[in-house]
Amino acid sequence: MGSRYEFKLADVKLGGHSDTVISLYIHATSSNYWLLSGSDDGSVKLWDTNDPATCLHSVVLQEREPVTSICAGGKPDQVFSASASNIYSLIICESSDNDQQIKIQHSLFSQGVNQDEINQLCISLRKNAPYLAAADDTGCIQVYHASQQTDSNRRQLYKSILNKHTTICSAILFPKNSPWCLLSGGYDCQLVSTDFSIGKTLWSLNMQNTDKKAPDNQLVNPPFVHSIVMQSSQPKQKRDVALVGLGNGTFFEILVKTGDILVTRENAHASGVIQLLSVNPNLVISLGNDRMIKVWLKEIEMYQLVAEIRHDRKLNAAIIQTCSQGYKLYVADVSSNISIYKLEITSD
Secondary structure, three states: OOEEEEEEEOOOOEEOOOOOEEEEEEEEOOOOEEEEEEEOOOEEEEEEOOOOOOEEEEEEOOOOOOEEEEEEOOOOOEEEEEEOOEEEEEEEEEOOOOOOOEEEEEEEEEOOOOOOOEEEEEEEOOOOOOEEEEEEOOOOEEEEEOOOOOOOHHHHEEEEEOOOOOOOEEEEEOOOOOOOEEEEEEOOOEEEEEEOOOOEEEEEEEHHHHOOOOHHHHHHOOOOEEEEEEOOOOOOOOOOEEEEEEOOOOEEEEEOOOOOEEEEEOOOOOOOEEEEEEEEOOEEEEEEOOOEEEEEEEEOOEEEEEEEEEOOOOEEEEEEEEEOOEEEEEEEEOOOEEEEEEEEEEEO
16 A cells, blocks of 8 residues: 655745745754744744744844854754854743743854855754854855854864865755764765864765766756755664755765765756755655755655645745644745645555
């Protein structure tokens, strides 16, 4: 017996930003799941995923520059956000009173250590020493002690990862079971694995060499690395497998330890794969510059398309949440609103 996958667009849209929404993150606490959104208007807004129609709280970061990334923090009530070349610590404060008020307290975590706009933040949730990585437009990656916040930027900076990319570093990932490994990808079409404790390159791949399409396609849709995420793993699985999305419409699985490509899905999109979401070990959602949102099921070492929907605007970001009978997908596009899709999974 198989399963049926179907997208349904919710009637409600989350409106409150005054400009394009470009980053999304879901923060789990003991009481709820909170959606955070970052925008070109320089603000971060907080939404209740159980009742998302109204924004609960909003903060405007001091530069009023685009909030390009939001990720988990080093503490249970903390998240990090990036705006321009700066990083902010955001504390989610839940009231203990009966009024159930919630708000965000924000403070500057790092200022100007990254030399250009930060594209992505990523955290390594090690129990004793969490690290925060920030990739920027110069191609550099700064790695910070995530649990430290002092008056000196340099005291919390752990390592500068230089000379791995010749242009924009667009995607980074700390693999789950590889404690000193940092994966990074950029607009130089390089995918690099680095031991960030010493800055040593473990392996690197040029995506232009893996592109089997005609060279002319690389001029239109070059294989920039847009997305790197961990593949959801089976219980007790120790090997790390990452999913990588490219500007030529391809995504693939790669073994983190060796850099071996395991499974490739070519022509997943008509243009760039801008984001991948690993739902479970065999189910992946991809977003493309072709406005398509697609669901892929891995069967016999091949990814088969099982559901798709065309969004009405160019896509920027998405985040997924488990719900009854399937998943909720929050989607940000070039508008100031956030759309909600429900991916329903039913048995035939």
